[in-house]
Amino acid sequence: xxxxxxxxxxxxxxxxxxxGGRSRRxxxxxxxxxxxxxxxxxYFYSSATLGLLFEKQPPGMSWELVHLAFAVxxxxxLYSGSFNDLYDPARLASFPVAPRxxxxxxTLASFIxxxxxxxxxxLAGFAVGVPGDxxxxxxxxxxxxxxxAHLQMTARLIRLTFLAVLTSRRWRDAAVLISxxxxxxxxxxxxxxxxxxxxxxxxxxxxxxxxxxPSAWLAWCPGVWLSWAYQLxxxxxxxxxxxxxxxxxxxxxxxxxxxxxxxxxxxxxxHRPKRDAGSARVxxxxxxxxxxxxxxxxxxxxVTRKELAIFFRDPVVRHRVLSSVxxxxxxxVMLFVVRSGGAKSEALxxxxxxxxxxxxxxxxxxxxxxxxxxxxxxxxxxSRRHLFLGKNLAYFALFAPFNAVVLVVLAAATGVPERIxxxxxxxFSALLVVFGLGNVTSVYFPMPFxxxxxxxxxxxxxxxxxxxxRSLLYLLTFALLSPVLAVxxxxxxxxxxxxxxxxxxxxAGALYAIGxxxxxxxxxxxxxxxxxxxxxx
Amino acid sequence: MNDAPRIAAVDLTKRFKEKLAVDSxxxxxxxxxxxxxxxxxxxxxxxxxxxxxxxxxxxSGQVLVAGRDVAADPLGVKARIGILPDxxxxxxxxxxxxxxxxxxxxxxxxxxxAERRAGRLLDLVDLEPADRARLVIDYxxxxxxxxxxxxxxxxxxxxxxxxxxxNGIDAISTQVIQKVLQGLTAKGLTIFYTSxxxxxxxxxxxxxxxIHEGRLRGIGTVAELGAQAGLGPAAALDDVxxxxxxxxxxxxxxxxxxxxxxxSPS
Numbered sequence: 127x128x129x130x131x132x133x134x135x136x137x138x139x140x141x142x143x144x145x146g147g148r149s150r151r152x153x154x155x156x157x158x159x160x161x162x163x164x165x166x167x168x169y170f171y172s173s174a175t176l177g178l179l180f181e182k183q184p185p186g187m188s189w190e191l192v193h194l195a196f197a198v199x200x201x202x203x204l205y206s207g208s209f210n211d212l213y214d215p216a217r218l219a220s221f222p223v224a225p226r227x228x229x230x231x232x233t234l235a236s237f238i239x240x241x242x243x244x245x246x247x248x249l250a251g252f253a254v255g256v257p258g259d260x261x262x263x264x265x266x267x268x269x270x271x272x273x274x275a276h277l278q279m280t281a282r283l284i285r286l287t288f289l290a291v292l293t294s295r296r297w298r299d300a301a302v303l304i305s306x307x308x309x310x311x312x313x314x315x316x317x318x319x320x321x322x323x324x325x326x327x328x329x330x331x332x333x334x335x336x337x338x339x340p341s342a343w344l345a346w347c348p349g350v351w352l353s354w355a356y357q358l359x360x361x362x363x364x365x366x367x368x369x370x371x372x373x374x375x376x377x378x379x380x381x382x383x384x385x386x387x388x389x390x391x392x393x394x395x396x397h398r399p400k401r402d403a404g405s406a407r408v409x410x411x412x413x414x415x416x417x418x419x420x421x422x423x424x425x426x427x428x429v430t431r432k433e434l435a436i437f438f439r440d441p442v443v444r445h446r447v448l449s450s451v452x453x454x455x456x457x458x459v460m461l462f463v464v465r466s467g468g469a470k471s472e473a474l475x476x477x478x479x480x481x482x483x484x485x486x487x488x489x490x491x492x493x494x495x496x497x498x499x500x501x502x503x504x505x506x507x508x509s510r511r512h513l514f515l516g517k518n519l520a521y522f523a524l525f526a527p528f529n530a531v532v533l534v535v536l537a538a539a540t541g542v543p544e545r546i547x548x549x550x551x552x553x554f555s556a557l558l559v560v561f562g563l564g565n566v567t568s569v570y571f572p573m574p575f576x577x578x579x580x581x582x583x584x585x586x587x588x589x590x591x592x593x594x595x596r597s598l599l600y601l602l603t604f605a606l607l608s609p610v611l612a613v614x615x616x617x618x619x620x621x622x623x624x625x626x627x628x629x630x631x632x633x634a635g636a637l638y639a640i641g642x643x644x645x646x647x648x649x650x651x652x653x654x655x656x657x658x659x660x661x662x663x
Numbered sequence: 664m665n666d667a668p669r670i671a672a673v674d675l676t677k678r679f680k681e682k683l684a685v686d687s688x689x690x691x692x693x694x695x696x697x698x699x700x701x702x703x704x705x706x707x708x709x710x711x712x713x714x715x716x717x718x719x720x721x722x723s724g725q726v727l728v729a730g731r732d733v734a735a736d737p738l739g740v741k742a743r744i745g746i747l748p749d750x751x752x753x754x755x756x757x758x759x760x761x762x763x764x765x766x767x768x769x770x771x772x773x774x775x776x777a778e779r780r781a782g783r784l785l786d787l788v789d790l791e792p793a794d795r796a797r798l799v800i801d802y803x804x805x806x807x808x809x810x811x812x813x814x815x816x817x818x819x820x821x822x823x824x825x826x827x828x829x830n831g832i833d834a835i836s837t838q839v840i841q842k843v844l845q846g847l848t849a850k851g852l853t854i855f856y857t858s859x860x861x862x863x864x865x866x867x868x869x870x871x872x873x874i875h876e877g878r879l880r881g882i883g884t885v886a887e888l889g890a891q892a893g894l895g896p897a898a899a900l901d902d903v904x905x906x907x908x909x910x911x912x913x914x915x916x917x918x919x920x921x922x923x924x925x926x927s928p929s
Contacts (some may be wrong), residue, residue: 133768137754144756144798217752219718221769222741389737391719 127227134213134231138238154621159529165247172248176255186338192256193353194331194339196273199248200349201276204284215286215388215456225389226382229282236278245274248284258358266356269367273352278376283377286384348373422515425508429516430523436495442575443488443495450484474545477536478553481529481558485521486603489564490596492517492573493656501657510646514565522561529553546619551627552614554636556607562634563603569648571596572659606637664823667730669694669853670715673723675709677877684710686877690823692742692855692870695848699868700857703908707877708857710828715855716746717823718864723921733854742770745815751807759773759790759810762799763817770818777817784813787843789836805830810838822853829863841867846899875908 180190213232215225223231237245249270253263335338344350351373354366387394437443492514493500501511533553537546573596610630615621650658677685685707692698701709707726713719714725726733744749751817754762760781767777785795788809794802799810807907813907815823823844829837845867848854858864864871865885881888885903886896892906 129771130769133765136758137765141756141762174681214752215723217754220741220746220748221718221766223769223770224736224738389718 127224129620130223130227130235132227133242134237135235136377138235144240145654156248159241163527166244167245169251169254170246173250173255174283176252180255180257187332187335189353189357190335190338190340192252192337192356193344193358195341196349196356197347198320200277200347204281213282215385215573216391217291223282224382225385226599227281229279229378231382233275233278237274241274241278245270249274252356258428262358265358269352269356272370272374273349275347276352276370276377279374279377280383283381283384285391286381286388287394289388290396320469417508422512422519426508426516426519427512428510429503429508430520433495433517433520434523438521439497446487467597470530472544473540474533474536474549478529478549478556481525481553482556485525486560486564486600489560490567490571490599491573491575492521492541492564493572493660494566496621496660497574498657498660500660504657506654510649511642514642518561518565522557525557526554529557548614548618548623548627550629551609551624555627555630557611558631558634558638559607559610559641560603562638563599563606565598565641565645566648567599569645569652569656571599572656574660610634664905667853668692668727669696669729670698670855671725671727672711672715673727674724674785675714675726677707677714677719678722678792683877685714685721685874687875688694688874689724690872690879690882691768693855694853695851696870697845697854697856697868699864700855700865700874702857702869702905703910706874706908707873711854711856711874712824712826716744717730717741727778740816743821745818745820747808747811747815747823747825747828749830751811753799753807753811753814755802756798757805757901758796758798759785760795762810766814767817772818780814780817782914784816785810788840789812803835804837809833809836809840816847820852822855823847825856827852827858828856829858829860861901861904871903872902873907874925880907 148433176188177193183191213228213235215228218228249267252270253267256263256266340350341354348370351366351370355363355370357363357366384394488494493503496503504590530550533549537543537549558602611635613626614623614630615624667927668860670690670692672691673689675685675688676683680841686919688707688711690813693761700708700711710719714721714847715733717733717740720734720909729738731743733740754765757765763781763784764774764777767780768774772780790806790809797808802810802875808828812825812828815825825844828841832840844852844854848869856864856868870882871888873880881891881903883891885898885900888903888907889896889898892898892903894903894906
């Protein structure tokens with residue numbers, strides 16, 4: 127058993143050293159330094175907070191806040207604890223390793239990495255911050271180590287229990303959306319805490335601690351059992367430790383059972399695949415692609431249809447779209463937050479800019495969806511112009527109606543409905559320029575689309591140059607747009623505005639045509655490079 | 664002791680809810696046999712192999728591998744077998760060398776001995792010294808297969824399970840490995856081999872079993888299978904296989920557009 131535990135720890139160590147590949151040692155070093163800095167922050171924050179707490183507040187209330195902190199650490203750790211693929215039962219199933227050894231080994235090996243850095247920092251902070259003699263501090267440190275081991279085991283047990291469900295495509299898609307919503311929700315929550323309602327929330331927590339709430343209401347949480355033990359004050363501490371140790375032993379046993387089930391390919395909860403809901407959207411896709419088919423031929427129509435299908439099914443796109451919702455809400459929030467009427471009227475311009483900014487992500491990287499499959503797309507003998515047209519038409523079909531609705535609603539809400547025709551014409555001029563330059567950017571400066579938490583696996587150092595070049599191209603886009611925007615602003619509200627706006631549309635159309643020509647030629651020259659880039663990414 | 668079968672499946676059955684994946688399959692494989700296990704996609708091959716390797720529990724029936732009951736002593740069986748799966752999910756942030764040594768250590772081989780064997784095996788599968796120091800993540804499919812084969816052999820297994828082992832490996836290395844495997848069977852290693860390349864199966868295997876829709880359709884030498892299929896002992900394995908699984912092979916005559924000029928691209 128010891129041999130296997132040692133080998134499992136060896137695996138973890140090797141993976142930690144080689145995260146991201148050998149050529150990323152500098153990156154790994156930087157991330158280690160950043161992690162240590164965060165850990166130092168955690169240490170100082172927890173030790174200083176606890177020190178002040180026990181100095182300024184009565185011990186009873188201070189301990190209640192410690193119990194609350196343990197409950198928060200408990201659930202936050204379980205929420206954020208990620209499954210270590212290294213110890214996926216399927217990978218280790220062929221070795222003669224006992225399931226319980228595997229479970230224990232994965233727990234102990236998790237101390238090699240972030241768990242030990244952040245957990246150790248918290249440990250040190252709690253050991254120094256809570257008053258006590260050196261012996262008590264050592265005992266508390268050992269209890270904290272037990273807490274980390276318990277949390278790692280519990281997190282793994284939860285993941286093993288739901289492994290078949292969690293590794294299903296449907297769940298992975300859903301997880302992207304859930305993490306986006308949680309991330310957005312946390313952002314909103316932190317904003318709230320800066321306001322008066324945040325102050326009220328802090329006062330409520332204090333009242334909760336004063337009334338002994340954490341002990342009374344969170345008595346069912348194993349984290350709180352351990353914080354009772356941490357208190358080192360007699361019978362309740364002993365009972366808390368006993369209960370915590372018993373639960374930890376049961377989790378270890380259950381973990382062994384779960385590992386054994388999975389080693390025999392028997393998931394504990396089975397995922398049941400359902401019929402693909404995407405098929406319900408086919409009439410809509412067919413409708414659009416039929417219109418395209420009539421206009422530009424079968425190849426462009428096929429590309430349009432493919433792009434729309436991916437757009438509705440790809441979890442990365444859903445994540446981006448959901449993330450973008452927070453940006454798109456900004457001009458609407460402006461209407462309520464900004465008090466001056468003049469600034470309010472700018473909500474239309476801000477809205478148009480934000481829409482362009484958000485959609486640029488898709489329009490300046492139109493091969494990002496394909497990724498390595500771009501080679502398959504380029505194997506087809508279709509004209510390259512039709513590939514671009516197919517993709518552009520798909521995005522136009524998606525974004526144009528949405529943008530129009532947003533801008534009309536904004537104009538109506540800000541009391542400037544007369545600006546709608548000119549505003550829409552200016553906006554679509556800008557969109558056309560972004561389409562044209564986006565095609566060029568997509569060929570010269572491609573980027574892989576990454577799901578949250580996913581990292582680029584390519585090993586060359588051209589990433590920074592690529593980002594710089596992309597940024598310059600963004601600037602060029604705005605430079606090309608500036609005549610349209612400048613003239614629009616000059617004639618805003620005047621009868622001539624509508625004529626200027628449509629002249630702007632013609633200008634943008636010409637730029638789009640030039641962009642299409644450049645990108646078509648560039649793609650013919652760079653097909654191999656593009657394929658190689660995405661293959662390595 | 665030596666005459667005892669290395670693999671014995673008795674009424675092996677696996678049911679997944681309504682689907683009967685493997686239905687009362689029984690066979691034995693002797694010491695030193697190169698045994699082929701054939702079947703079309705979805706026939707129950709992988710499920711059977713998983714049950715033989717202790718990676719899946721049968722619904723009913725019994726499996727003995729290397730003289731041990733797989734259900735009662737799965738770790739004992741895993742210590743005595745080597746597995747080369749079709750899809751290799753392994754620890755790809757180790758170098759090829761580290762991976763093979765790690766595999767030996769996990770099976771209880773002493774470190775020095777594991778290193779000696781790793782060197783020998785990697786020479787054998789023709790993985791160059793420079794490649795051994797590269798991370799497995801950077802390997803081609805063929806190199807991964809070679810490293811995985813070395814991992815499967817490092818602890819001196821009594822039974823070796825090979826699933827499409829030559830897929831992605833170049834012709835010269837394939838020849839070398841085939842000869843090595845045949846040599847190992849002469850030393851008593853039992854090989855349980857699955858592949859869709861019937862020529863290789865016919866060339867290497869001493870006996871062959873054919874499974875289809877979860878049931879064993881035939882077992883024996885190629886000549887015996889020919890007789891069981893009603894084609895006679897001289898029949899070629901591909902004809903025998905198609906007959907045993909009860910399929911007919913379409914000539915593709917209904918693809919009326921093939922052969923006519925393609926549409927001009929837009």
